[in-house]
Amino acid sequence: MTPNTFGAHLDAPSVIRTKRDGGTLSDAAIDWVIDAYTHDRVTDGQMAALLMAIFLRGMSGHEIARWTAAMVASGERFDFSDVGRPTVDKHSTGGVGDKITIPLVPVVMACGGAVPQAAGRGLGHTGGTLDKLESIAGFTAEITKTQIRQQLRETGAAIFAAGELAPADRKIYALRDVTGTTESLPLIASSVMSKKIAEGAAALVLDTKVGSGAFLATEAESRELARTMVDLGREHGLTTRALLTDMEVPLGRTVGNAVEVAESLDVLAGGGPDDVVELTVALAREMCDAAGLDAVDPAQTLRDGSAMDRFRALIAAQGGDLEAPLPIGAHSETVTAPRGGTMGDIDAMAVGLAVWRLGAGRSAPGERVQFGAGMRIHRRPGEPVAAGEALFTLYTDTPERFASALSELDGAWSVGDQAPPTRPLIIDRIT
Ligand code: URA
DSSP: OEEOTTSSEEOHHHHHHHHHTTOOOOHHHHHHHHHHHHTTSSOHHHHHHHHHHHHHHOOOHHHHHHHHHHHHHTSBOOOOTTSSSOBEEEEEOOOSSOOTHHHHHHHHHHTTOBEEEEEOOOBTTBOOHHHHHTTSTTOOOOOOHHHHHHHHHHTSEEEEEOTTBSHHHHHHHHHHHTTTOOOOHHHHHHHHHHHHHHTTOSEEEEEEEESTTSSSSSHHHHHHHHHHHHHHHHHTTOEEEEEEEEOSSOSTTEEESHHHHHHHHHHHTTOSOHHHHHHHHHHHHHHHHHHTOOSSOHHHHHHSSHHHHHHHHHHHHTTOOTTSOOOOOSEEEEEEOSSOEEEOOOOHHHHHHHHIIIIISOSSTTOOOOTTOEEEESSOTTOEEOTTOEEEEEEESOGGGHHHHHHHHTTSOOEESSOOOOOOSEEEEEO
């Protein structure tokens, strides 16, 4: 045991044992372990053991608040109150086919908001906005605070890797991704809110997913997650609210990296799948309301091309070339309908895992993802299907991945005689 700057004698094995045995971590232990891990004085192995203990034992409300505050304090806290427009952001708790940030940010820009969006990479079976946007030739999310501020003033948004914001989360997030510790309410709430509190927007809208493709298994847990995050935001002076939204089936007709950018461009061009448009507009309305913006109807910005213009300006500001073709996996495999009928539900988790196996996500920290890996969903639940028709097309650059991806899809969809029950996309609003 060595004395540390937190005035106590703390060491990683004792902190791990406390949580492993179902105890409560003291404020000093939380502050110490987050600081020590950020500065490499606690190893990945020790933090992985602690994360698993938290996963299994949970955390009290007070522990979650302290863990979040310690992660915020691990890095810089931005202040963008001087950019000349109301600042507002959104964050999703993670879904399958969840490309909503891509059309949503330019819609809010077109409505007069400024969006400082600290975005993430893929986590578990869910895709990450940065991995998707980096499939655009030249696009970079590694931008400086000066550039972020300049873009917020001149262009109206910046989408960036969290960098110096909550560096403890960056390390813990990458470790959770490869240690089976993503699906934990305290770890999700603290991860999301530490980045968002540090990022300096005045208002935040959370898209909390419910269903098979969400990290938490039940609606009750997702509600509790939303409540916890809204309260954490408020405690840190951030106007925060949440929507609970359906994630039983993938969003839209594409899942992967570049394929989701292509679908987002369809939405910005005034088309695209109904569910992607509905959720984009609903979240934009919440963001505008939270930011006090009421002059422009978000839906109108998709119809009149103003959101597309803002997207082009944003991507250009970050070095991206939208004229360059988007990558698509060199190899493809198609799943066809064994019979005619109506498409049943498609399990979002299975699709997320299949796309991850195709190479769209990581199995080791820092691994390169395949931008062209992904899946097209040709028939959505409730749509008519003819025997032999293509239902899914899978893409990858490494065809040896098809077998495991296809086995994830086994039993994850069906064609039947009746349409599956319909569910509302927007389940509830938590304020
Ligand atoms: N998004 C995050 O930033 N962190 C999580 O843990 C889940 C979703």
